[in-house]
Amino acid sequence: MATVDPALSTPSDLNRNDTKSVAEALNIALADCYALYIKTKNFHWHVSGPHFRDYHLMLDDQATQILGVTDAxxxxxxxxxxxxxxxxxDIGRRQQIADNDRDFVPPHEMLAELxxxxLKLVEALRDARERAEEAKDTATSSLADDWIDQAEERAWFLFEASRNS
Structure with missing residues (x-):
């Protein structure tokens, strides 16, 4: 991570070296959020089959939720x-979630991949939360709990929706 330009300096009582570690982990999670958002929208746009409407709406809801986390x-x-x-x-260099550029992905594979x-995003967020706790950054740790819960819920919905596929 580059040195912060003094013009972008932000007052904080947290240790700068500790927060750099947290920021690195959060930037990986942020890159994963963008990769997951694009993939979710891709699958939303290209889903087909007998469960089209249900999957199309669920994926759109999930994409909206993922994008909403990015700014926070x-x-x-x-x-x-x-x-x-x-x-x-910058996103491409940091993301851990792989892109999917296939022309056609069967719906059951879309749901399983998402x-x-x-769950991979949950891992990245847990890493960021652990680093935040080590840095005594309770605000980041608390926010990460919510982001983890949201990602776990999305994984649960995708799992349940794919059970009969």
Whole structure:
């Protein structure tokens, strides 16, 4: 992570070295959120089959929820005096969730892949929460709890929706 330009410096009582570790983990989670958002929208746009309407609506709801978390993550990074993602290239360098560019993905594979990706996001968020706790950054830790719960719920819905596929 680059040094913060003094013009972007933010007042904080947290240790700068500790918050850099938290920011690095949050930026990975943020990159994963963007990758998961795009993949979820991709599958939303390209789902087909007898459960089209249900899957189409569920994936749109999930994409909206994922996108809603991105601003909160980025703003938390900035509140601790660090910098966040700057470009699509930056996302690509940090994301741990793989893209899916296949022309056709059967609906049951879409749901399984998104379930696994949400669980991978949970791992990234847990890492960020653990680093936040080590840095005594209780605000980030508390927010991460909510983000983890949301991702776990999405994974649960995807799992349940795929049981009869």
């Amino acid at each position: 993550i980025a703003e938390r990074v900035r509140k601790t005096g660090n910098t966040t993602l700057r470009s699509i290239g 379930r696994d990706d949400n």
